[in-house]
Amino acid sequence: MAMKRAGVSAIRALCSSPDLTRGVHSTAGSKKIVGVFYKANEYAELNPNFVGTVERGLGIRDWLESQGHQYVVTDDKEGPDCELEKHLSDLHVLITTPFHPAYVTAERIKKAKNLQLLLTAGIGSDHIDLKAAAEAGLTVAEVTGSNVVSVAEDELMRILILVRNFLPGYHQVINGDWNVAGIAHRAYDLEGKTVGTIGAGRIGRLLLQRLKPFNCNLLYHDRIKIDPELEVQTGAKFEEDLDTMLPKCDIIVLNTPLTEKTRGMLDKERISKLKKGVLIVNNARGALVDTQAVADACTSGHIGGYSGDVWFPQPAPKDHPWRYMPNQAMTPHISGTTIDAQLRYAAGTKDMLDRYFKGEEFPLQNYIVREGVLAPQYR
């Protein structure tokens, strides 16, 4: 890890040999590590594996302290007087999550003079100003793969909830009603429908595999084609042009990272060109879509259903329009933080800390910013 931040990115860009690169992870002495997680509160004692919380702090406190490091965990991340701000001046490593995101702004990075490493426990580091992190010569890494299965499963659940019109039936049950027609007139099978994913990275590919037995017409758009074998296995067809694919879809799933290029990609104009009644699933990032345009199209019926677990900002304010729009099947940001996922990203975070202390490089796919150099998809 870069001990000096300034100028490192320029040097790193010249160092492509693993032998040379590995060296920069070397670091010595006691480190101050701060983790920002959501609080478990009354749920803390209900599950011994509930590790992704303030109360359990990824289960790494004893391990860190036994090596002489300092470990602070908090959920207090907003405003100038929050707990996180108090530790910015002397922390070396900041661990954050997408579920309760500490927004790591350029200003905060500037304040954090000793900061070397930003670790995302989970996947998705868009709550970090990556440009500012790169300019400061930092490394940003996430536990790539730790919750891709979790999110892909959740996406398939949401597709089914929308296409089969689950929630109106559930509401009837809890309201003491029984009116099959009120559900059935817009309940469909998934079989035979056209499902398009915007992005076929790790999560998108897992979704395509899980969709395969449902006998849908599967489409995907990405910068590059998926492995030919996987294309044959899933039957998914590559769509080079996003705007050619979208109007063909009965169901659209967003599986692309949030970058300056993708921000707001599903805007009012694009939505207007979708099939009437289209169903949209977004477990990627809330800011990929225009919040108000989605709410308006759900109200008009142009969008037949919208489900996802990502919002902007998070936590979603009480007056966020998606809470109140018709035909929504939203939840708080949860899909990647199942108990199974927590155990995986806790282990992955611990592994990167261990490598950081030993001066070893991380698994290559984990890097978002590597000592000041942005990963290609974020440039």
Place this chain on the structure above:
Amino acid sequence: MAMKRAGVSAIRALCSSPDLTRGVHSTAGSKKIVGVFYKANEYAELNPNFVGTVERGLGIRDWLESQGHQYVVTDDKEGPDCELEKHLSDLHVLITTPFHPAYVTAERIKKAKNLQLLLTAGIGSDHIDLKAAAEAGLTVAEVTGSNVVSVAEDELMRILILVRNFLPGYHQVINGDWNVAGIAHRAYDLEGKTVGTIGAGRIGRLLLQRLKPFNCNLLYHDRIKIDPELEVQTGAKFEEDLDTMLPKCDIIVLNTPLTEKTRGMLDKERISKLKKGVLIVNNARGALVDTQAVADACTSGHIGGYSGDVWFPQPAPKDHPWRYMPNQAMTPHISGTTIDAQLRYAAGTKDMLDRYFKGEEFPLQNYIVREGVLAPQYR
């Protein structure tokens, strides 16, 4: 079709040749056909394919009337003064559905002197007293296969809703809350869990195929083993003894018809032997389980979640305990009556009527009672 009812079953039992059997379908003259469906009401005009309703009557009115038959449709099926009762004395064919079941009791069969044919638009004829129908020499048939995909998809949706703890998150959204811990402490991935299906008939097999990419440990119990090729394809393991399988399961799905042997099979004692926190999905029939035992086990937490769309009786009364028990994800009976399913079972019902008028036999798998002889699984 048997023109005379009495004594037909004995004769039919001797006639296994298709040539001999086909003849009994011959029937002449104008028939009176009564269909009992749910009402679409204000939803009738919202979807031109909403055919499984009183308003559309499977879309076969013109076709029936053009051939000189009389066609009555109603949703009024309860009590001595209901519309159905008025037509019992002279109807020849009664079409019913599992979604809004007209209970065809021995008493009603006795009253229906001209009745020859009971058609279920959908799958599941347990709302008919099959023994009484057989004794009266009737034929009972359903549109086998018409909604098996619909139900299997719905089951997978319910598995995911329970295992991923969807509903508490949705409730937070509509209540203006945001508390990831309140969801995550009991949210899991489906991957790696043990899923057992009680019954691996048409629906159970489709479910196993759809579960395959989720990398679960799949078990099934049935009277007979599934096709070896499908066993290899899905990786599902046969469990000869139900009570050996059940305690292994994290998730149990019921996929067995309701018969006198299966009624109440999941009772208090069997439930007590399941894993603590087991998730149960039942889209088969409500009476397969002990209603109060399920509610009690959901309240105690021994059952971690229960989801299904079948109840006894249907419609479920306002005070049905499943409406109010914790961790339920229930809906009215809907899974088999998606728009896609309606189009298929309407077509299948029309096909059987056409064969009936022409004196042709039905697709063999459709028969539940064939001129007084019960299909093997109902004996």
